[in-house]
Amino acid sequence: MLRGISFEIPNKYGTYLADMLKPIDITTFNWLNQNEEAYIITDGQFDKALFSEVENDMDGSLLDKRIKDNQYYVIFADLKAFPKGKEVNNIKTYEDFLDSNCELVLLVVDSVYSTIYCKDKEKLKLLYKNAIECSFEDVQYITDENDGRTGLTVW
Secondary structure (H helix, E strand, O other): OOEEEEEOOOOOOOHHHHHHHOOOOOHHHEEEEOEEEEEEEEEEEEEEEOOOOOOEEEEHHHHHHHHHHEEEEEEEEEEEEEEEOOOOOOOOOOHHOOOOOOEEEEEEEOOOEEEEEOOHHHHHHHHHHHHHHHEEEEEEEEOOOOOOOOOOOOO
């Protein structure tokens, strides 16, 4: 069974979070933001953090604007999407993900290694196709058979 996709993004600044999530309507979710380190780029230099330390639960409209309207460099990202009106809680394992209201998990590790888990298999196929169209490298499906990840966090 399909669980998600993995791929590598370029190790440089851009709008890669927005690019990865292009097939998803980000605004329809509340996003749990944890364990991230990403910086807005101003005049080719690191400026302020893309997310403040107090923004753990973000409205999708705010996230959408922030990741589409800025150039940024992602070192780590741990974003989890919950339908608006549903409980937002931390997801630590794939089993937690399955048993929760969480619909999508996006993880970026070491600026390059990206993983998206998605419950909606049609959206997952669109995310896979999008990753190919974005020319991300080593795009693969994550399945029950090949998923070696023990936790759904970046740490």
